[in-house]
Amino acid sequence: MQRAKTKTKTRVFSGVQPTGNLHLGNYLGAITKFVALQAEHDCLYCVVDLHAITVFQDPDELAKNTREVTAAFIASGIDPGRHIVFNQSQVSGHAELAWIFNCVARIGWLNRMTQFKEKAGKDRENASAGLYVYPNLMAADILLYHATHVPVGEDQKQHLELARDIAQKFNNDFAKTIAREGYEGGFFPLPEPLITGPATRVMNLRDGTRKMSKSDESDMTRINLTDDADAIAKKIRKAKTDPEPLPSEAKGLETRPEADNLVGIFAGLAETSKEAVLRDFGGSPFSKFKEALAELAAAKLNPIGEEMRRLMADPVEIDRILDDGARRAHAIADPILAKTKDIVGFIRS
Known part of the structure; x- marks a missing residue:
């Protein structure tokens, strides 16, 4: 697990919200890029249902939309056998690491996030706390897997920059412990953006x-x-x-x-x-x-x-793919989360 001692293939993480009505913008801006990246990277593609509930979702629609995004991934050419396709809520490490990052990130950083201002609009006081700390969860999504690259559109670059800031601050805050554990250059990598193609913003x-x-x-x-x-x-x-x-x-x-x-x-x-x-x-x-x-x-x-x-006519098969993906995601995430807890000073059995 120690990055100073192991060379790994570049790892890509990205996610799509299950909010229904997938359109050409999702396809050209994200999904086609996901398909192309399979050739050169180890990829994790996540249906980010925890992000979706920052605004209220009808439970039945959320489950349906989660399966629809999964079906779109596979129909577009993502191979769930070679790469990992899963839904976020099945891997609890996303939420656990997000809480740690809530305590690392600064209020001033979050106040500069333009997407919160756009989504909350003039009714900011009635926006959910989850919508406000959404970027910290996004950082956890990426760093939970020590992802090295993230395909992002122009509107997501600010969130990736925040993820890098959080990783750097964590590495600085716990530098002595991280060095004692044998990690050179920090525990969390600073993920790089991948912005490719002529239609990243439709x-x-x-x-x-x-x-x-x-x-x-x-x-x-x-x-x-x-x-x-x-x-x-x-x-x-x-x-x-x-x-x-x-x-x-x-x-x-x-x-x-x-x-x-x-x-x-x-x-x-x-x-x-x-x-x-x-x-x-x-x-x-x-x-x-x-x-x-x-x-x-x-x-x-x-x-x-x-x-x-x-694919949508066979929800049992889609759920099987998501379950298998979650199991494989756990295999990567659990040791990284456990080491994060050790670095922070949490006692665990």
Whole structure:
């Protein structure tokens, strides 16, 4: 277990909240990256149900949505045999380490978290305490496994920076004990961000300045993973654009958020760059481009939606996958949590 004495393969941790209506933003911004990372890293992919309850969740819907995210992982190409897929609440170490980190993190750090301000809004006094300390739990998710890398979107970079601050402060606070235990350079690693691909942030189809969200009232603002080809085509056809044809260079997208979003979506689905897309479609009217985008999106997403529906019809199998993943996650997390308790000074049997 001692990192000073053992060289391990890079380990990736990431999670998705089970809040229903998985959409294209989840797929391009996270899940496709998860699939690609399997080739070069040891990966843990978590359905973060503890994070989900920072706002009230209907219990039946929470269980259903947890299985839906698991189905989306597998349907998109994540291999639960080679890598670990599990739901957060089955590994109690997440909550235990989060409490230790609540006592390491500083109030001032949490007060700077922009996502809490955005989610709590003007009704901050009625937000849950869990929503406020959410970043500490996120740090625990990552550091419980000594993860070395975390795939994050731009909006999550601040949380990863906080996780690094918490790890560094813990290492500093308990430096003497950590050194006595034989760990050189600290007990917790400082995880690095992985931000890859042309569509890490997918925007609303009707407003290119806002992120695509499952909480938007209008279903026309997003493409759901379970949408059929007709629904996808309709939403893309009605997506907001501007009257100018597509530019020939990416620089021409800088002041055109809706065009930039659609080109980024095409690039993400085609696994290419915005520049390559514009070489093919620069100067074209949006009608031609949207037709090609609708065909590409349907070709990519329809098989995933069909496989998700097949998996969701067998919840026993999904639960078996989650149970197996939790068992394997425990095997990594439990020794790290036990050593953390030793370092802090907790007596344990």
